[in-house]
Amino acid sequence: MALLETRGLTASYGDFQALYGIDTILQAGETVAIIGANGAGKSTYLKAIAGLIRARAESVWFDGEPIGATPAAEIMKRGIALVPEGRRLFPSLTVEENLLIGRYGRNAPGPWSLDRIYALFPAVRARRHSASTTLSGGEQQMTAIGRALISNPRLLLCDEISLGLAPIVVRGLYDALPQIKAAGTSVVLVEQDIVQAIKVSDRIYCFQEGRLSLSGRPDQLSRDQIHLAYFGI
Amino acid sequence: MTVWADALIQGILLGGLYALFAAGLSLIFGIMRLVNLAHGDLIVLAAFVILTLAAWLGLDPFAAAIAALPIMFAAGFALQYLLLNRTLGRGLLPPLLITFGLSIIIENGLLELFSADSERLHAGAIETASIMLSSEISIGVVPLLTLGSAIAVIFVLNFIFYRTALGRAFRATADDLEIAQLMGIDHPRIFSVAMGLCFVVVTIAALYLGMRANFDPTIGPGRLLYAFEAVIIGGLGSLWGTLAGGIILGVAQTVGAQINPEWQILSGHVAFLAVLILKPRGLFPRAAD
Numbered sequence: 001m002a003l004l005e006t007r008g009l010t011a012s013y014g015d016f017q018a019l020y021g022i023d024t025i026l027q028a029g030e031t032v033a034i035i036g037a038n039g040a041g042k043s044t045y046l047k048a049i050a051g052l053i054r055a056r057a058e059s060v061w062f063d064g065e066p067i068g069a070t071p072a073a074e075i076m077k078r079g080i081a082l083v084p085e086g087r088r089l090f091p092s093l094t095v096e097e098n099l100l101i102g103r104y105g106r107n108a109p110g111p112w113s114l115d116r117i118y119a120l121f122p123a124v125r126a127r128r129h130s131a132s133t134t135l136s137g138g139e140q141q142m143t144a145i146g147r148a149l150i151s152n153p154r155l156l157l158c159d160e161i162s163l164g165l166a167p168i169v170v171r172g173l174y175d176a177l178p179q180i181k182a183a184g185t186s187v188v189l190v191e192q193d194i195v196q197a198i199k200v201s202d203r204i205y206c207f208q209e210g211r212l213s214l215s216g217r218p219d220q221l222s223r224d225q226i227h228l229a230y231f232g233i
Numbered sequence: 234m235t236v237w238a239d240a241l242i243q244g245i246l247l248g249g250l251y252a253l254f255a256a257g258l259s260l261i262f263g264i265m266r267l268v269n270l271a272h273g274d275l276i277v278l279a280a281f282v283i284l285t286l287a288a289w290l291g292l293d294p295f296a297a298a299i300a301a302l303p304i305m306f307a308a309g310f311a312l313q314y315l316l317l318n319r320t321l322g323r324g325l326l327p328p329l330l331i332t333f334g335l336s337i338i339i340e341n342g343l344l345e346l347f348s349a350d351s352e353r354l355h356a357g358a359i360e361t362a363s364i365m366l367s368s369e370i371s372i373g374v375v376p377l378l379t380l381g382s383a384i385a386v387i388f389v390l391n392f393i394f395y396r397t398a399l400g401r402a403f404r405a406t407a408d409d410l411e412i413a414q415l416m417g418i419d420h421p422r423i424f425s426v427a428m429g430l431c432f433v434v435v436t437i438a439a440l441y442l443g444m445r446a447n448f449d450p451t452i453g454p455g456r457l458l459y460a461f462e463a464v465i466i467g468g469l470g471s472l473w474g475t476l477a478g479g480i481i482l483g484v485a486q487t488v489g490a491q492i493n494p495e496w497q498i499l500s501g502h503v504a505f506l507a508v509l510i511l512k513p514r515g516l517f518p519r520a521a522d
Contacts, residue, residue: 052411072414081415088412092404101401105417151417 003028003186004049004155005061009068011041011048018044020210026155026203031177031187033197036207037230042190043085045207046157049188050082051075062155077106081153085160085190087144089132095143096128102147110152111183117146120176138169145176155186162193174200194226208232235369236491242370244487248463248480249380250445253438254456255463256386257431259475262464264407264427265321267328271335273457275432278339279305279439280448284352294354298440302433309432313425321424322410336453343450354443379441383479386434387472393430394472403427462505468515477516481508 004026011019019041026032034042047053049060051072060068067075081102089098099114118125121142127135135143141161148156162170170193177200180187191197198204198218206214206229214221214229258272269275282305287297316335320327362374394400406413406423413420442448442456459482467478482501489500508516 050415052414072411073417073419076415076417084412084415088409090405090408090412092408093401097401100398101405101416101418104398104402104405105419147416 001064002026002061003030003063004188006045006049007059007061009045009048009055009059011044011053011055013044013053018210019048022207022212024205024212024215026186026188028154028186029181029184030202031181031189031200033189033191033201033204034207035191035194035197035204035226035230036213038192039209040207041210042207043159044210046082046159046188046190049075050080050157052082073105076151076153079106079108079151079154080157081148081151081155082157083141083144083148083159083161085163087137087140089135089140089143089147091131091133093132094128095124095130095132095135095139098132098143099124099128099146099150102150103152106151106153108152112149112152114150117149120149120179121146137165138172141165141169141173142176145173149180149185153185155188156180157188157190159190160192161189162191162196170196194230198226206230235367237488239370240487240491241484242366242372243376244484245480246372246376246380246483247487248476248483249376249383250438250441250479251459251463251482252383252476252479253379253386253434253441254460255467255475255479256383256390256472257434257438258457258460259464259467259469259472260390260434261427261431263470264403265424266325266407267317267321268325268332269431270329270332270457271339271453272332272435272460273455274336274339274343274453275435276439276442276456277448277450277453278343279432279436280354280443281343281347281352281450283354283436283439283443287354294356294440294444297354298436301436305432305436306429309435310425310429312432313428314421317428318421318424336457340450340453347450349449349451351447351449352443353447354440356444360444375441375444379445382437382441383476386437387476390430390434390472399423399426459501462501465515466505466508468518471515471517474515474517481516 002025006022006024009019009022022045034045036042048055051070055068057066057069062078062080093101099117123139124142124146127139161173174196189197189201201218203217205212208229214225254276258269261267261269282301283294283297286300287294320331359374363371365371394403402418402423405416406418406420410420463478463482464475466481467474481504485504486497486501490497
């Protein structure tokens with residue numbers, strides 16, 4: 001049974017429809033990348049899975065249960081954690097408090113603990129008592145990933161973790177992904193940085209204007225196919 | 234000279250009462266940006282709950298207040314869960330209208346049940362007990378307990394806020410409601426717990442209100458005003474600032490009364506206006522706002 005499946009997932013913001021019938025599937029242990037241009041619906045897709053946008057119940061399945069209409073807090077407790085676009089750390093909380101709050105609703109046993117996250121991101125450990133607003137963009141992103149991991153989710157959703165960061169910082173973040181994968185966590189990556197995304201993923205889906213334009217294994221897709229699916233020209 | 238020293242000391246002690254009025258208001262505004270216009274009436278309601286429990290169970294006001302705490306926590310939780318949560322997230326106006334309506338309902342409900350007669354919580358000898366500081370200055374035990382309780386309440390609230398998982402959830406929810414949900418925080422429940430806590434503080438405030446002075450169902454809005462002034466003088470978002478705000482208000486009132494007894498209330502409001510003009514964000518605003 002697939003860990004995550006979307007069946008004809010549609011989503012709208014008021015009158016604006018952002019997703020048109022998206023079918024995707026992710027097996028336990030896999031890393032899947034969602035690529036596409038700005039406004040393709042990638043973030044909307046993640047928000048619908050995480051419960052921040054309500055969808056039809058049967059349009060999202062997690063571990064054999066329909067969760068499309070389930071509230072976000074409940075979905076988190078079942079084991080889906082989202083690293084939101086723009087990091088969105090809590091400014092009133094210190095760095096360590098930002099990590100600890102990540103397991104408020106779910107404190108499942110598993111590979112991820114405060115110490116293990118600090119081992120993954122030593123730069124965060126050094127700043128753990130600082131206000132989260134004083135961190136660099138890269139440190140903020142590491143904290144946001146740690147905040148999502150600490151609940152030991154079964155599925156980690158990452159929304160544009162490379163956005164606005166220097167290439168060397170992005171490389172550092174992506175170097176952490178194999179360790180996350182090795183710990184048994186399944187990952188959905190939303191990325192505009194296609195090169196990074198393709199390198200780490202078992203399968204990619206390309207979105208174009210709210211529709212699925214391409215899917216497949218990275219080694220089976222040609223540059224031209226991806227280019228066409230990404231830009232539509 | 235002693236009369237001014239006395240006015241200052243009595244003002245600081247009175248400030249403890251205002252800080253107790255204000256702490257609950259500050260807590261709720263800080264966590265959910267809800268301006269609770271019924272706050273003063275809730276204090277009066279709590280005083281009547283203590284009065285009723287004291288009469289039914291034959292308890293002194295302190296014991297009755299302790300008995301009232303769990304009841305009031307549950308009432309606050311229920312009020313938030315069933316009513317006030319529905320008013321949030323739709324702008325500033327719906328919670329204002331609903332709590333204004335609530336204020337009217339509580340006031341008139343209490344008038345209906347208890348009549349317009351003045352009541353008082355009778356605590357016996359402690360009401361008049363005092364400690365002599367000098368031949369001309371003495372400190373009442375109840376006012377001293379009031380200030381001590383205000384400091385204790387703010388200490389405990391700060392502890393909850395900054396040292397517990399619940400407090401982290403309060404701050405996270407206040408920071409970013411959407412992301413807080415991703416942490417598994419059930420925000421309607423968190424808000425209800427916060428209102429329950431607010432009702433506990435309100436009950437403590439009501440105990441001292443009822444022991445220090447007469448109260449009747451109509452005095453709620455006046456208490457709300459003092460609470461607002463204390464919160465705004467102190468600066469939004471800082472509980473210790475709220476204590477300072479209460480004390481400044483109390484001192485302004487007693488010093489004003491020393492100049493001319495008719496100026497007591499007026500000078501409190503003047504002090505409030507002066508702070509608004511000189512430091513519009515209050516004396517101890519939270520840096521992040």
